[in-house]
Amino acid sequence: MAEKTSSEDEFQDALSEPSPPIEKVSTTTSDNDKLIDDIVKKNSDLRLDDDNGAGAVGGKEGSDDGDVNEDTKDAKNEMPQPDGELTIEELVALEKDLSPEALEANKEKAEKLKLEGNELFKNEEALRAVETYTEALNICPSTSSKERAVLFGNRAAAKMKLSSVKSAIDDCTKAIELYPEYVRALLRRAKLYEQEDRLDEALADYKSVYEIDPGQREAREAQVRLPPLINARNEKLKTEMMSSLKDLGNMILKPFGLSTANFQMQQDPNSGSYSINFNQKNS
Helix, strand or coil, rough: CCCCCCCCCCCCCCCCCCCCCCCCCCCCHHHHEEEEEEEHHHCCCCCCCHCCCEEECCCCCCCCCCCCHHHHHHHHHHHCCCCCCCCHHHHHHCCCCCHHHHHHHHHHHHHHHHHHHHHHHHHCHHHHHHHHHHHHHHHCCCCHHHHHHHHHHHHHHHHHHHHHHHHHHHHHHHHHHHCCCCCHHHHHHHHHHHHHHCHHHHHHHHHHHHHHHHHHHHHHHHHHHHHHHHHHHHHHHHHHHHHHHHHHHHHHHHCCCCCCHHHHEEECCCCCCEEECCCHHHH
């Protein structure tokens, strides 16, 4: 069966278009060269840090002994985070005093910012793309659920480029909450869950994709590929758990001259329940 076109194709998704070659900008003066080198150095120090929460900026500056003065701390706290968008409550509060014309203008501006973010993404400027999508989210009307979903989905794609897995999962989840049939966001989250070895959740997302689009090849293949991996993992966990319980049981029974070998566990093939029999000869 041929894959059908997803219903969100009228929106431009950051991963839906081929990446054009990156054009290098030449400079003619030493001052320009120095300026560009400074910008490149600053950008290279920026990272999305999953461990410090979604969108935290990594990299600490301070003295050689690691101390950071209070002024530096305050300045860092005031810096906007690359993915620190307004909450929906904050956005709604800001929109209360806006006219319908102003809201429509914001929606159009958010669309332009999205396209700018897509270009940055295609030109391997993932961090700037994250910042641009966030800027768009801060003005895109709260009622424009589908448009906001695509912005979250695109920002997740940019975070994937930055290896910010947990934060990308969060953005995919926000996108799916706004637009449950957003196939690309579901696929991205499924792949991210696999990277995190969260196979059950990955399989659930692939199943959701298949329900929406039965012609989706990756979703079909995942439903064949993942169940054996999940079963193998569960069996391994069960074996490890039983071994740990056996060690604990032997420690408790040892003062009584007994061990877990005195107890035989048998499974009923019909009900699947277990019965335990005591055998004193094994002590």
